[in-house]
Amino acid sequence: MLPDTAFSLRKGRVLAVECATEACSVALFQDGALIAGEFRQLGRGHAEALVPMIAALPDRGKADAIVTGLGPGSFTGVRIALAAARALALAWGVRAWGYPTLALIAAMARGDEAVDVLAATTGGHGEWFVQGFGADGGALAPLASLAPQDAAAQGIARVAGSQAQALVDLRGSGEARVLWPDARALMQLPDSALTGDLSPLYGRAPDARLPGGLLPTAA
Known part of the structure; x- marks a missing residue:
């Protein structure tokens, strides 16, 4: 849901x-139209x-608003x-917004079709991040980090993300769309996917712990 101040992706420079x-x-938009963007498959070195x-x-890249993926992922x-x-929002005096990365993956896989999509991406310790999204882009279930066998038990036919093919193969049915989130596809997201809360969506507890066994906080 949009918090406090309403914001539209399709107005101004984003x-x-x-x-x-x-x-x-990265991508730069003006009133919903892509001006320029770049996609790199890095693995590391972000x-x-x-x-x-x-x-x-x-x-x-200067814009009237900044929108960033909140995870889950690395x-x-x-x-x-x-x-x-x-940092850029502070320097430019503008607002920053976030969205769930799996919501963007689902939107990319849905395109103009009114279908449900299960997003499935690489997690940690051999698990996969999974979440289902409806035809309107809304989440059908909470984000989860599951073992592959449990992830494959999800019943949505269209599966998208880095583990889409592996999940469909394991389940033995469905349609796989292997893809990675791309900022240039931002306008496929509904405004309802945005949030002013920039807390990371880690999907699971961090592996690293502070002295005394405490978990790091999401600053």
């Missing part, structure tokens, strides 16, 4: 950033790549994107 997975992408990618956009990638969004 900078989009997505670094939650192995891919890293911290070194992201700022130069933004700087290479027209006007060095802890490092999520935090890099959030740090960049917060």
Whole structure:
């Protein structure tokens, strides 16, 4: 749901950033139309790549609002994107917004079709991040980190994301769309997917712990 101040993706100039997975992408839009963007399949190195990618956009990416993926995915990638969004929002005096990365994957796989989509991406410790989304883009169930066999028990036919083919093969049925989230596809998201709460969506507890066994906080 949109918090406090309503915001539309399709008004004004919007900078989009997505670094939650192995891919890293940026895009600049004006009133919903893509001006420029870049997508790189990096695996690692998001911290070194992201700022130069933004700087290479027209006007060095300067926009009226910044929208970034909140995860789940790589802890490092999520935090890099959030740090960049917060820093640029402060420097430019604009608002930063977030969206669930799996919602973007589902929107990309849905396209113009009114179908449900199960997003399935690489998690940690051999698990997969999974979440179902309806034809309107709304979540059908909470985000979960599941063992592959449990993820394959999800009943939605169309599966999208980095583990889509593996899930469909394991289940023995369905339609796989292997893809990674791309900031250039931001306008496929409904405004209802946006939030002003920039808390990371990690999907599971971090592996790293502070002295005394405490978990790191999402600053």
